Amino acid sequence: MGENKTITVALAGNPNSGKTSLFNELVSGNQKVGNWSGVTIEKYEGTIKHKDYIIKVVDLPGTYSLTAYSPEELLARHFLIEDKPDVVINVVDGTNIERNMYLTSQLMELESNIIVALNMFDEVEKSGNKIDIKLLQRLIGSHVIPTSAVKKTGINSLLDHVVRVYEGEIVIAKNKLSYSDRIEGEIEKIKDVLELQRELKDCYVPRWLAVKLLENDQEVYKLVKEYPVWTRVERILLDLIDALEKEDSDDAEIMITEDRNAFIRGALHETVIYAESKKKTLTEWIDSVIINRFLGLPIFLFIMWSVFQFTFTLGEAPMGWIESMFDYISGIAVIVIPEGILQSIIVDAVISGVGGVIVFLPNILLLFIALSFLEATGYMARAAFVVDKIMHKVGLHGKSFLPMITGFGCSIPAMMATRTLKNKGDRLVTMMIIPFMSCGAKLPVYVLLISAFFKPSIAGNVLFGIYLFGIAVAILSAKLLKSTLFKGESEPFVMELPPYRLPTLKSILIQSKHKAEMYLKKAGTIILAASILIWVASNYPFSESIETKYSQEISIVKQEQLLNEEAKQFKVNALELAQASKQLEYSFSGRAGKLIEPLIRPLGFDWRTGIAIITGLAAKEVVVSTLGTIYSMGEVNEESVDLATKLQDDPNFTAATAMSLMIFVLLYIPCLASIAVFKQEAGSWKWIGIYSAYAMSVAWIASFGVYRISLLLGFGN
Amino acid sequence: MEITLDELANGSKAEIVTIKAIGEIRRRLLDMGVVKGTRFKVLRVAPLGDPIEIHIKGFNLSLRKEEAKTIYVKKIGEIGDGKPMNRFCRKRRGFHGGK
Numbered sequence: 107m108g109e110n111k112t113i114t115v116a117l118a119g120n121p122n123s124g125k126t127s128l129f130n131e132l133v134s135g136n137q138k139v140g141n142w143s144g145v146t147i148e149k150y151e152g153t154i155k156h157k158d159y160i161i162k163v164v165d166l167p168g169t170y171s172l173t174a175y176s177p178e179e180l181l182a183r184h185f186l187i188e189d190k191p192d193v194v195i196n197v198v199d200g201t202n203i204e205r206n207m208y209l210t211s212q213l214m215e216l217e218s219n220i221i222v223a224l225n226m227f228d229e230v231e232k233s234g235n236k237i238d239i240k241l242l243q244r245l246i247g248s249h250v251i252p253t254s255a256v257k258k259t260g261i262n263s264l265l266d267h268v269v270r271v272y273e274g275e276i277v278i279a280k281n282k283l284s285y286s287d288r289i290e291g292e293i294e295k296i297k298d299v300l301e302l303q304r305e306l307k308d309c310y311v312p313r314w315l316a317v318k319l320l321e322n323d324q325e326v327y328k329l330v331k332e333y334p335v336w337t338r339v340e341r342i343l344l345d346l347i348d349a350l351e352k353e354d355s356d357d358a359e360i361m362i363t364e365d366r367n368a369f370i371r372g373a374l375h376e377t378v379i380y381a382e383s384k385k386k387t388l389t390e391w392i393d394s395v396i397i398n399r400f401l402g403l404p405i406f407l408f409i410m411w412s413v414f415q416f417t418f419t420l421g422e423a424p425m426g427w428i429e430s431m432f433d434y435i436s437g438i439a440v441i442v443i444p445e446g447i448l449q450s451i452i453v454d455a456v457i458s459g460v461g462g463v464i465v466f467l468p469n470i471l472l473l474f475i476a477l478s479f480l481e482a483t484g485y486m487a488r489a490a491f492v493v494d495k496i497m498h499k500v501g502l503h504g505k506s507f508l509p510m511i512t513g514f515g516c517s518i519p520a521m522m523a524t525r526t527l528k529n530k531g532d533r534l535v536t537m538m539i540i541p542f543m544s545c546g547a548k549l550p551v552y553v554l555l556i557s558a559f560f561k562p563s564i565a566g567n568v569l570f571g572i573y574l575f576g577i578a579v580a581i582l583s584a585k586l587l588k589s590t591l592f593k594g595e596s597e598p599f600v601m602e603l604p605p606y607r608l609p610t611l612k613s614i615l616i617q618s619k620h621k622a623e624m625y626l627k628k629a630g631t632i633i634l635a636a637s638i639l640i641w642v643a644s645n646y647p648f649s650e651s652i653e654t655k656y657s658q659e660i661s662i663v664k665q666e667q668l669l670n671e672e673a674k675q676f677k678v679n680a681l682e683l684a685q686a687s688k689q690l691e692y693s694f695s696g697r698a699g700k701l702i703e704p705l706i707r708p709l710g711f712d713w714r715t716g717i718a719i720i721t722g723l724a725a726k727e728v729v730v731s732t733l734g735t736i737y738s739m740g741e742v743n744e745e746s747v748d749l750a751t752k753l754q755d756d757p758n759f760t761a762a763t764a765m766s767l768m769i770f771v772l773l774y775i776p777c778l779a780s781i782a783v784f785k786q787e788a789g790s791w792k793w794i795g796i797y798s799a800y801a802m803s804v805a806w807i808a809s810f811g812v813y814r815i816s817l818l819l820g821f822g823n
Numbered sequence: 824m825e826i827t828l829d830e831l832a833n834g835s836k837a838e839i840v841t842i843k844a845i846g847e848i849r850r851r852l853l854d855m856g857v858v859k860g861t862r863f864k865v866l867r868v869a870p871l872g873d874p875i876e877i878h879i880k881g882f883n884l885s886l887r888k889e890e891a892k893t894i895y896v897k898k899i900g901e902i903g904d905g906k907p908m909n910r911f912c913r914k915r916r917g918f919h920g921g922k
Contacts, residue, residue, distance in 0.1 A: 208856065360859070400870070598848040
């Protein structure tokens, strides 16, 4: 019997209960990470073979309760009700049983086969608290297994119990959580009515439905409303509300919560003896320094700075390696593949496109290693605590701060880091303002334009001013978006500050690896497609007449007898550059640049800048290289000059134009890579549309304003 | 005397009387164990003056003053409140559990 039977096990528990570590221990390396369908909440699954059984473990999102308010809780609830896992392991933090048991009390009501894993039991023993496990089992009506993910104890016993509970070999009489008489009476009344409806009786636990109706749970309301019994249920509920109002007593929701808490308190009163301890805990010590009145903010800023340095300074070297690796590969491709369209598409589109994706990988990995570390140690919650007041002023949550800071390095990991925000509105607003935090790729554009048009003595101030301008736009945008599109959608700041714990290297690496894979898979494909598209737009249509004209000129130069080899080569190069810029002008991108000229004229840009703006959609550094190509026109006989000088010499390009262009590059749609990530995180094209329209309008208005003011201030000549 | 949670000074101990918050905030508070009769201690205020951190049911909870304003509490551990926190209570139930 029992030859390779599959048992589905769900892992449910509070955040910070050590659930993830326990999961990693249970499935030890056999986990796979995906997303729950329809939401960007990660789904961890894994399988293990135990005895003759295949045990499939699903790690539900960490929740404090099972209400209908947060997507995580709804998801956990749906999985428990709809997918009906064979066994539910409820991970309870043994050092904080009272609050953790609140979820247990709700799981009891769902009448699943629960096993309680009393986790962090090593810490319980150390603290000297005594727990009467046998009695606790009887009171909550399920097995209680002491476990410790850190010390790797109790794991086998837990798996044994999963099998035995599945086979029905050991049964502990299920205990019912009973409420006060008043509530029990109402539950019975509603339950009796609900049981008349076969569909409800067969698929759900009627008592649970009744409790949830009394708790005013909108999802369950919606469900029951579909059936004819609703009219009768509604009458009972309305009568109760009226009666409670007349008595001026608390509503049913509060009474139920209080009863649950009373049940837990009673159960713990009988089973747990707390050791008397006057000693300050480690967490209290650390907190009294790290978030104290005076040091809290400086320490916070220092940690943010360290994360930033860790991610971008440490990431610089591997980024360089990746870049030179791809240079090497395209060098080989140029030799191996014969010159022509195939070579161009492979070298300029595929290799540079893939390279452009992979080059961000070191940053993403490092940032997520740092973030998972901060999250797992417990500092992340403190960071939100310290900075929440500022963020709350613009309508955001304290947790938005870190992603925003990360945006100064690169928008891509920054947008991925918004996953710590649970509220969708908060997340979208944060993602929409992240690109305004000027990222590293925009720097070359500023450097070029500032060095061309501003004195070295004020160059630094101009650069700083641009960064500040971005921050100001981000703050104003957050305020604007929060008071219009995302009105009222804010996550309440009721947050646990968990005890400090040293995370395991394993769980940090697993999480960071998952983030990197996700980026490569989802963003990578879109970016590759987009870079091919931009390549096509910049190379087609191809003008034969330009090609013929320049080939002729080049061959004439090559045959000239009067010039030495060096001068010949110089002339040929100049002609080739001129040819490239003519071809670019003739291509779709060039035509588009001319097409949008009337639109960008008021900002001081001509069609050449227009082309740079369009190709700059691929990546912001491309703005510089495009300007380089396009400004190389018609200078065959001149001495080689750098792009900055060429821009200065262009009468249409003034300091005012430079200011305007820098502001435009700062604010308009960021690179395609970050748009791809935005799509992946926001989940719908609708938000991309809204975001693009918003970013473009802001960029246009701001550039227009800056250009006009600069003209008034005399920067126009 | 009933006051709201945000009026308590650092280090003071109190007991929850009622929660006037509505909707999601109320649900969150209830789920985190902020219910009538629960005792807690105010630990600190964030460096910028908001939010605040309390110790309740054996863990640390932070909440904004805005939310704290909806929680009515009465102070305990002062002379004359009639409910001394004796050692027996503490030993058996943690300081929050005694009555």
